[in-house]
Amino acid sequence: MEQILQYAWKYRLFNQADLHTTDGKDFEIIDVGIHNTDGGPDFFNAKIKYNNTVWAGNVEIHSNSSDWYLHSHHKDKKYDSVILNVVLNHDGEIYRTNGDRINQFVIDVPDGIMNEYNFLTRESKNIIPCSVRLEEISPIYIEDWKTSLVAERLISKADYLRNLVDYYTGDWNKAFYVFLCRSFGTGINSDSFERMSRATPLNFLKRHIDSLLQTEAILLGQAGFLDEESDNSYYNVLKREYSILSAKFSLKPIEKSSWQFFRLRPTAFPYIRIAMLAALLHKNPDIFSYIIENNTLDKLTEIFRFDLNPYWERHYSFSDRESPYLLKPGKQTVNSIIINSIIPALFAYGEYYNKAEYKEAAFRLLEEIPFENNLYVRKFKETGIRISNAYDSQAVIQLFREYCQKKKCMFCRFAIKLIGKHSI
Numbered sequence: 001m002e003q004i005l006q007y008a009w010k011y012r013l014f015n016q017a018d019l020h021t022t023d024g025k026d027f028e029i030i031d032v033g034i035h036n037t038d039g040g041p042d043f044f045n046a047k048i049k050y051n052n053t054v055w056a057g058n059v060e061i062h063s064n065s066s067d068w069y070l071h072s073h074h075k076d077k078k079y080d081s082v083i084l085n086v087v088l089n090h091d092g093e094i095y096r097t098n099g100d101r102i103n104q105f106v107i108d109v110p111d112g113i114m115n116e117y118n119f120l121t122r123e124s125k126n127i128i129p130c131s132v133r134l135e136e137i138s139p140i141y142i143e144d145w146k147t148s149l150v151a152e153r154l155i156s157k158a159d160y161l162r163n164l165v166d167y168y169t170g171d172w173n174k175a176f177y178v179f180l181c182r183s184f185g186t187g188i189n190s191d192s193f194e195r196m197s198r199a200t201p202l203n204f205l206k207r208h209i210d211s212l213l214q215t216e217a218i219l220l221g222q223a224g225f226l227d228e229e230s231d232n233s234y235y236n237v238l239k240r241e242y243s244i245l246s247a248k249f250s251l252k253p254i255e256k257s258s259w260q261f262f263r264l265r266p267t268a269f270p271y272i273r274i275a276m277l278a279a280l281l282h283k284n285p286d287i288f289s290y291i292i293e294n295n296t297l298d299k300l301t302e303i304f305r306f307d308l309n310p311y312w313e314r315h316y317s318f319s320d321r322e323s324p325y326l327l328k329p330g331k332q333t334v335n336s337i338i339i340n341s342i343i344p345a346l347f348a349y350g351e352y353y354n355k356a357e358y359k360e361a362a363f364r365l366l367e368e369i370p371f372e373n374n375l376y377v378r379k380f381k382e383t384g385i386r387i388s389n390a391y392d393s394q395a396v397i398q399l400f401r402e403y404c405q406k407k408k409c410m411f412c413r414f415a416i417k418l419i420g421k422h423s424i
Contacts, residue, residue, distance in 0.1 A: 057083035158348035183341035217241035224256030
């Protein structure tokens, strides 16, 4: 509820002809202030004129006056600078830490805006709350929001990679190795892939990267998958190799229990994904340098034309059951890894070194890759939104995960456009 009140205050969507505080004091809004989305009061540097005196300070927004105490603002000196508390319901007086009373104002938000907000955040049963209304928004406005969403998603992923670069003291190769491994987890196992890669230093892995068998053994062992007794002959070969290599490098595996298998397709099982990762790194030991020098889609797709160890061509675990079809990374898998690791890496590298060509390459690749086919993308397509490539699908994935799913409608341009139709 506070989100819609903040929106109404920010854009002055209320009657300003006869403003007075809850104790009858007339006032005038000179400046609503700067919206603060971090900790502290909701609006900084507001200016309110009481009689002939202009007060400069901050404005706080609450559904009820009593929320001042619920949020412990009466004990927090950061809120002593509040010169007006804007509320929907006045249910008591509020005070600063020194005991001074704070002026309050009951905001009267138009019914149309409140009804729209309630529908989007509470009443709509659709996973995309505004889906039945999106046809009311012009295509130009939709495309503009998609552009911002794609940039937002790339920046978020680039920030994640740059944090890894900082962790590895500027070593982009080590950072990208972890980032790449994470993308093999298809979401559900991404954290486990990252933990496995962090527990398996790249410099140790590279010392045996020329052997596909030993690369597999290290990664599968570090994943916790080589700690049992088995009659599987290939399993026992890997286990013997891992026993030697783990002792050599003093490696400790992560817990096997951290991996998820429920409802995964065979090609997404951690065993086969790790085997694919091993084959990829075996073929491309200096993969980060390669993508920086070769960032066309054809060249990047070439990275994934590798041969799996023959055992994994028909197995996705250490079970004796064979797959009825050859197991290899399909186009969708390859595109997903490029989208989630290589493209953000190019963007991050371009940002870090102020090289526009790498950021441009990231956007170009998104426009060349087919759109992802998942539930959220399909739902947005059903609303009539154009989804032509990965650029579009990344935009709506960002929209769903960061706005629709979190019910952050008042931060979404679609909802603001719809609600804005009811402005006074």
